[in-house]
Amino acid sequence: MKQEKLPLVSRYGTLSWTRKAAATILVATLLLETAAWAGLGSDKAMYVGGTVSALKEGTEGHVSEKNEDLFVFHFQDGDFKIPYDHVNDLEYGQKAGRRLGVAIAVTWMAMFSKKRKHYLTIGYTDENGKQEAAVFELGKDIVRVTLASLEARTGRKVDYEDEEARKSGRGN
Amino acid sequence: MRHCLSGVLIATLCILFLLDPMAFAGLGNHSAMYVGGTVSGASEHAEGHFILGDTSAAFESKSVSFTIPYASVDSLEYGEKAGRRVGLSIAISPLFLLSKKRRHYLTVGYLDDQHKQQAAVLELGKDIIFPTLHTLETKTGKKVEYQDDEARKAATGK
Numbered sequence: 001m002k003q004e005k006l007p008l009v010s011r012y013g014t015l016s017w018t019r020k021a022a023a024t025i026l027v028a029t030l031l032l033e034t035a036a037w038a039g040l041g042s043d044k045a046m047y048v049g050g051t052v053s054a055l056k057e058g059t060e061g062h063v064s065e066k067n068e069d070l071f072v073f074h075f076q077d078g079d080f081k082i083p084y085d086h087v088n089d090l091e092y093g094q095k096a097g098r099r100l101g102v103a104i105a106v107t108w109m110a111m112f113s114k115k116r117k118h119y120l121t122i123g124y125t126d127e128n129g130k131q132e133a134a135v136f137e138l139g140k141d142i143v144r145v146t147l148a149s150l151e152a153r154t155g156r157k158v159d160y161e162d163e164e165a166r167k168s169g170r171g172n
Numbered sequence: 173m174r175h176c177l178s179g180v181l182i183a184t185l186c187i188l189f190l191l192d193p194m195a196f197a198g199l200g201n202h203s204a205m206y207v208g209g210t211v212s213g214a215s216e217h218a219e220g221h222f223i224l225g226d227t228s229a230a231f232e233s234k235s236v237s238f239t240i241p242y243a244s245v246d247s248l249e250y251g252e253k254a255g256r257r258v259g260l261s262i263a264i265s266p267l268f269l270l271s272k273k274r275r276h277y278l279t280v281g282y283l284d285d286q287h288k289q290q291a292a293v294l295e296l297g298k299d300i301i302f303p304t305l306h307t308l309e310t311k312t313g314k315k316v317e318y319q320d321d322e323a324r325k326a327a328t329g330k
Contacts (some may be wrong), residue, residue: 053249065210144251145208145216145293148279150289152210167251167320 001170039118040143047080048119050134055080063136065149072123073136082124082134084153087134089123092147093161116129122150194235198273201299206231207277209292211238226308229280233292240282240292242311247281250305250327251319274326276301280308301327 021128026038037148040046045056045063061075071087076081138146147158160166197203204222206214213236220233223226228241253275284290296304303318305327318324 066212068210068212142208144277144279147291148249148281148291149184149208149210152281152289 011051022161028143039115040139041135042053042139044139045067045142046137047075048075048135050121051132052134055134063138063142063146065146065153068153071153073134073149080134082122084150085151086124086126087122087154087156088125088131089121090147090150090154090156090158090159092128092143092158092165093121094165095119101170116140120146120150175178187322197250198275199295199297204231204300205298206233206236206276207296208297209256209279209295210290211236211292214238214292222296222300222304223302224311229308231292238292240280242308243282244282244284245308245312245314246283246289247279247309248305248312248316249279249281250301250316250323251277252326253277271325274298276327278304278308321329 035137040060041063047057047059047061049057053075055075060074061073064072064074066072067081070081070083072128072164097115097117118140120136120138120143122134122136124134148157151158186206186254192225200218202221203219204218205219208216215235218236220236223230223232227243228239230239231237254272254315255275278296280292280294282290282292308314309316316327318327324330
């Protein structure tokens with residue numbers, strides 16, 4: 001029995017409905033996936049808040065510990081630098097939440113998985129000797145490296161908010 | 173023309189789906205990766221091998237190589253990151269959420285030639301964890317600090 005081949009373009013010059021549906025599902029899935037992953041990039045950092053007047057809250061960028069003397073936060077409009085020898089406090093904490101977005105957009109099974117946000121607080125003195133603080137959210141792939149590098153560069157140990165944060169900070 | 177365009181569209185989408193899981197491919201079981209740290213001139217995420225010699229450990233890759241003399245090591249930390257396979261669960265099947273993927277991290281703290289403190293964070297392939305930690309403990313005389321009991325058990329079996 002000869003099977004009729006499904007026309008890609010119908011006699012009316014449009015895509016057949018099955019192919020339209022397939023293409024729509026594929027596009028929608030890809031878009032939803034991107035939306036579900038929205039958030040801070042895994043190798044990025046964001047200035048969340050603190051006493052730094054030069055930085056707006058919510059400024060995204062990248063942190064770097066490559067300079068031997070300065071901790072650098074690179075953002076679109078410039079660089080924010082903290083000399084390591086001015087740092088007098090390092091704290092790390094995290095906030096865990098359920099993946100509600102992914103659960104709604106893709107699958108309810110995502111409710112079993114947790115999404116964590118990672119926060120680093122750097123306490124330091126400015127050039128006038130005034131105490132300042134900067135809170136950064138770190139992307140998940142740079143937590144471990146950033147904390148280890150800061151400990152090495154500043155000679156200070158990171159204070160972990162709790163045992164779970166210590167575990168998470170050292171595990172990644 | 174439309175026929176051709178829709179074909180290209182479908183092919184592109186299929187390729188994107190196939191490439192997506194590949195983006196989650198991990199490190200080779202016997203390989204190591206310099207994830208980051210304070211090693212000067214070393215580019216992050218360089219994949220290579222962590223070679224344990226008689227007097228020093230060396231990381232070698234195409235773009236990065238550095239040596240850490242055992243005598244200069246002052247701390248060893250080992251931790252794991254266990255994550256759900258969210259990417260694969262979205263791309264292929266939600267059942268992947270039931271499985272965990274582990275990454276293994278070793279942080280070596282050491283003093284450089286100028287006696288400055290340095291740190292190198294390495295990701296280790298799963299087949300070299302135990303020999304690497306065991307050798308480093310023996311050669312440096314330092315104990316590995318484990319993130320938690322689960323990490324200790326995974327690394328040493330105890």
